[in-house]
Amino acid sequence: MTELNTCSASGDYPLTQNVVPILHEIRHALRKLLDEGEATIIDLRAMPFAPGEEDELEARLGTGEVTVRIEALGPSVIKETSYAGVWLVVHYNTEEEIMGKFIEITHVPSIIESQTEDIKSGIQALQEGLTIDS
């Protein structure tokens, strides 16, 4: 899709000026996370961006120490940005098309944690496997 974007009619890309306000929102959300322990999620799909602005936002957030890839209904890639506590969460479908993109300001995005229901299923599957063995 890169070729298509660079062929866009909007050669001198106009800017919505949304990047800096979002960075301010992230800064406030980090403060809230520290002071009140409250996490924030920003849905990037709900934001109007000019071509290139989303890339600019991601570039300004940078890449941090942690990258997690989940395989559930297609891949999800969760990356901590260069700012601790600021995560970029991208959900893809099985065709690797983006289905959702979020910035989560939290200690660890909850989707990374093992879920109680899946743990229960795991116990059952393990038990069944051990029963067969014995």
Added chain:
Amino acid sequence: MSDDKTLAEVLRNQGVSRRGFLKFCATTASMMALSPAMVPRIAEALEQARRPSVIWLSFQECTGCTESLTRSHTPTIEGLIFDAISLDYHHTLQAASGDAAEHAREEAMKENWGKYILVVDGSIPVGHENYSTIAGISNLKMLEETAKGAAAIVAVGSCAAFGGLPMANPNPTGAAAVSDIIKDKPIINVSGCPPIPVVITGVLAQFLTFGKVPDLDSLGRPMAFYGKNIHDRCYRRPFYERGEFAETFDDEGAKKGWCLFKLGCKGPITYNACATTKWNEGTSWPVESGHGCLGCSEPRFWDMGGFYNALSTPTIDIAKTAGIGLAAGAAIGVAAGALNRAKKAKATREHETVTVDDLEKGEKS
């Protein structure tokens, strides 16, 4: 056929993990334009949701709406929503044809009377009953018959919502919108030519989550997707404010990505989610590709006097166009009487509902 399994059970039976389900809920919330903070509550509501039976009728249409919906390969999030419903009749997609297909529709209606969702794409020719028929049944008769047992009707595409291209002057078939004919059921208009795929599935997801018709604008469209106009969310808006316009498709202004208003862009009078949701999995949308908005989600966009003619004034009151779509209804002599309004209210009331407030309080439907 519809069954008693909840959505969570259906997905789990397909091997979808809880983590996958939460991902499904996160993208569904995004699709419904709801706050990400609502995801846990949406998960609770969707877990309890039962698979509704859906009957999909296609009348005077080009199949573009179905094409829009199904163009992504499964399994996608949209695909999963279709797993979450029981699509009991769709004559383009189903394997059965002829009598067997019609039998499937009759069975689904009988088994789910008063509960099924009726989806319609295409307008209904009322000029003569033989202009468009399915298995020898006129579109008008099939719509009236099937609508009787529906909990709600979703009119997909500008043809079903407003008459669409078949209604274009001189409207040779007497094409009418669903709302011109059916007056006693809740109708959700999902306009667009075609509508954005996730808007179609988003409306179905919203119905599954809240169990009721979402908040609608004056043209019967869900506010979540049609609440803002293209112009207000357009990334080229700053050029409009500065008076910088492309005058032709190959001048300096066009190359610099200036506002396309003078080239006929109908963004200022068009309400849709294209500027944020975009098309082809969020790749781009018409204005980003250098072409003005055609206004395809608005009534009579097909007769607005030319796609490349600039609007005469920067912004016009879209509510003024609301009456246009109703004119055809008057022409076929269908009156929206007090009895019908009462029936509609009753049908809405009888359907079990939850509100955003309920979800926020953690109450289950």
